[in-house]
Amino acid sequence: MIEERFGQGLPFPEDCPGTDTLQGLLSHRTQRAYSKKPLDEELLQVLFACALSSPTKSDLQQADIIHVRNPEKRRAFAELIPGMPWVKEAPVFLVFCGNGRRIRQVSELHGTLFANDHLDAFFNAAVDAAMVMATFINAAEAAGLGCCPISAVRNHCSAVNRLLQLPDLVFPVAGLCVGYPEKEGHLSLRLPLDVTVHTDTFDEAGLEDQIKSYDQRRASAMPESNRYLWSEAKARQYAMPQRTDFGDYVRGKGFKLT
Numbered sequence: 161m162i163e164e165r166f167g168q169g170l171p172f173p174e175d176c177p178g179t180d181t182l183q184g185l186l187s188h189r190t191q192r193a194y195s196k197k198p199l200d201e202e203l204l205q206v207l208f209a210c211a212l213s214s215p216t217k218s219d220l221q222q223a224d225i226i227h228v229r230n231p232e233k234r235r236a237f238a239e240l241i242p243g244m245p246w247v248k249e250a251p252v253f254l255v256f257c258g259n260g261r262r263i264r265q266v267s268e269l270h271g272t273l274f275a276n277d278h279l280d281a282f283f284n285a286a287v288d289a290a291m292v293m294a295t296f297i298n299a300a301e302a303a304g305l306g307c308c309p310i311s312a313v314r315n316h317c318s319a320v321n322r323l324l325q326l327p328d329l330v331f332p333v334a335g336l337c338v339g340y341p342e343k344e345g346h347l348s349l350r351l352p353l354d355v356t357v358h359t360d361t362f363d364e365a366g367l368e369d370q371i372k373s374y375d376q377r378r379a380s381a382m383p384e385s386n387r388y389l390w391s392e393a394k395a396r397q398y399a400m401p402q403r404t405d406f407g408d409y410v411r412g413k414g415f416k417l418t
């Protein structure tokens with residue numbers, strides 16, 4: 161599995177405990193096609209508990225999960241993001257939010273000054289929410305489910321605010337589609353570990369060649385009819401401005417980004 165994803169195999173320690181868990185992590189794939197099988201409510205609650213057991217910066221617990229159950233709200237999300245039909249079709253749709261509000265409420269409760277009104281306050285809440293979402297995905301996959309994060313919700317922050325009635329200092333990090341996979345799904349290849357894992361110092365030696373060879377390895381794993389180069393596609397994607405209003409939205413929510 162490591163060789164398939166990264167293009168380089170690794171020796172696997174023989175007496176390593178938790179191999180099932182590690183294999184589960186290595187076989188991660190985003191799922192965008194779901195069967196009609198509904199999710200058990202009890203399972204969902206357990207997955208929330210797993211997700212919210214993630215580490216959290218200074219134990220501040222600055223992440224919230226909103227389960228969008230109301231059919232009209234579900235429809236509204238699907239209509240906001242028509243290019244991703246999995247938003248409509250997933251049995252469950254969640255929105256993971258960063259929450260910079262609670263710690264200020266706690267400060268108020270104790271009559272203390274909140275002296276950390278700067279970029280780090282936003283960043284910490286965003287990181288907490290991302291960690292909670294990642295843990296939710298890992299737990300859901302271990303339970304046989306598949307997920308697809310939806311950062312496209314941030315293309316529609318004002319509408320999301322309205323739909324979910326998000327107060328000041330609470331902002332969406334990503335939506336998440338959840339359901340039982342209809343089919344196995346596609347394994348997305350990654351840059352080699354040599355590019356993304358560094359020892360002692362950050363090292364970009366040979367990056368261009370590594371990217372070119374990753375492009376080729378990835379392309380050769382694609383069906384001929386739909387073959388493209390990863391770096392070319394990503395460069396093209398980022399040649400177009402995206403979410404240029406997000407900073408204003410976050411500032412409007414009450415965060416100082418200085």
Ligand SMILES: Cc1cc2nc3c(=O)[nH]c(=O)nc-3n(C[C@H](O)[C@H](O)[C@H](O)COP(=O)(O)O)c2cc1C
Binds near residue numbers: 190311312334
């Ligand atoms: C923060 C985040 C936001 C994402 N947003 C979207 C999205 O809006 N729509 C979508 O179809 N996939 C989305 N994805 C899924 C990525 O496209 C996917 O993780 C990536 O292509 C790698 O594939 P893999 O997860 O199967 O390894 C998102 C993933 C992350 C982590």
